[in-house]
Amino acid sequence: MSTDDVLRTIELGTVEVALERDGAGTPATSSxxxxxxxxxxxxxxxxxxxxPADHDWHCGVGVAIPDVDGVNCWGGPTYVRGEGYVWRDDHGRADVLRAEHLPAPRGGGTVQELAWRGPDHTVVLHEDRTLAWRVVDSGWELTWSSSFRAPGNDIVHLGSPGSNGRVGAGYGGFSWRFAECADVVVRTADAQGEEAVHGSVAPWVEWSAVFEGAPATVRLEALDHRDPWFVRVAEYPAIGSALAWREPALVRPGVPFVRSFRATITDGAVLPGNTLDR
Known part of the structure; x- marks a missing residue:
């Protein structure tokens, strides 16, 4: 069982809506x-x-990348072109070096500096992360922005199984592993269902389901990019943004590589058969 320490308790009014954990107690093979x-x-x-039992390296809401110049910063086996998934001693980690907590009207925020490291602890990627949260009319809102920087004068390649040859498996970047749920409706403005939404490019993706008897909805918006959405429903419940769907993303020296998202978290679910626009 993980013994990850709590970095920050996120509260809105009297409700503890999230805990930020450092990952320090996570097994090395889960990055x-x-x-x-x-x-x-x-x-x-x-x-x-x-x-979860099916993928130990799936952890709540966060950012993970399967291939950072050959370092597995996702967890689990590494996808190798022509070989499939192979267990390797190539697992990295991301550590928070500095954090500043910021007050905000009806919410709060934090600014963090992270170092992504290889198995030998060498820094392979820098990240400046900003989180903000607030109450909105429909529930509450989480904004997440990750700005990646190359640690030296070389281009850093951010890859995935998709960019390494596994068709349709370009996962990596912002990800949300849901708790067990039923009656899932996953959709964009013009598509519905796992097969239609997976790999599609749309301004937002929405997940509605019933969690232990309680319906809830998460709408995830892409704020500054148009990466394809990664969706799993039948195998396990998850959504994410695929920053290296077919080709590696490049982090060039002196040029921040930014991915920002807004999640709106609401009590209540979209019923199957409802219209796709809201």
Missing amino acids: PHPYLHPVRTLGRTVLTAHH
């Missing part, structure tokens, strides 16, 4: 990194899982 778990609605419904 330790900070993440949010549990994430709750204002009605206190838990929406995240962490270290």
